[in-house]
Amino acid sequence: MDRREIAALLAYIGRLDPRTTRTDQGEARDQLAQWHELLSDVPMATPHGWDARIAARQHIRVSPYQILPSDIARPWESYRRDRLHRHTDPTPSADPDDQAAWTAELAGTRRAVAIGTAQPTQYRQIASRPIDPGVKARLREVGSCIPPEARSALAPFRLARAAREAAIARGEPDALSVRCDWCQAPVGELCRRRRIAPDGFARGNAPRATPHHCRRDLAAQQAQQSAMT
Structure with missing residues (x-):
């Protein structure tokens, strides 16, 4: 998240839990800098199920403690880990003799799955798909x-x-x-x-x-x- 997204997230959290609101301009600036430093690699939302606002709302709803950046980062790490565990690397389209291109495509696919911009690829054997009538x-x-x-x-x-x-x-x-x-x-x-x-x-x-x-x-x-x- 960039600084504008962090500011929007803090404003949303402040509406749900006024304890996080900083009225002093210097304190608000320090809070924004701290959250941006800790959550700069966490996206606000992804097309496949992740939303930092939902993670914040869930924490505020079930926990009596004031929310911290780790309460957003921890669910994000669990989200990434779960997606990578369900992902099986598809065969890259690059030339296998071109090791650099082959490795770069594998890494790019994993990165896209991890950050939520692509869905995990599963083996056909463990996916619930009907058998082709021709094969039968x-x-x-x-x-x-x-x-x-x-x-x-x-x-x-x-x-x-x-x-x-x-x-x-x-x-x-x-x-x-x-x-x-x-x-x-x-x-x-x-x-x-x-x-x-x-x-x-x-x-x-x-x-x-x-x-x-x-x-x-x-x-x-x-x-x-x-x-x-």
Whole structure:
């Protein structure tokens, strides 16, 4: 805020709380200089929810103490912090090889969000937006959001999942849809390789790439019962 805005804010506060009004010209000048020094980087209002007069009115309404510049600056810092926490940097339009332009655009976007002249940018995944009908149709067509080529490339690194998908492709029931009675693995989790020491305690609990036979048999029984019903 510039000095004229500070003066307007002090006049507004004086109407709500006469204790802040300075009748002496020298005291009023000193008060104006003090508030301007402390609030020069705080805007009077922004297009997206901030208004220093609302912050002042809220303090006067709920607090019995005379308002200070910090009672305006503190809500402003909370406002800035909340907006930056909700902001995710969009990809700059500048050339990535031009480091100076790339950094300057990122900093400018953050600054605009922080001072309230631009709205925070959120990830599409966490924003409440409907799914494109074309995407839904494509997923129904291919059956998965992972292309077959990518799935084949990932198979050597996801042995357990690859074995599960291969079993389902062969028409076998999904063993991970039931709980394993041998290793007590819950639904959806891999079976565990339990090695028992002579004292009776388990010495190993590594995941297995394939489910236990009893788990596959139980999944087959449940699938058969479901088909009969």
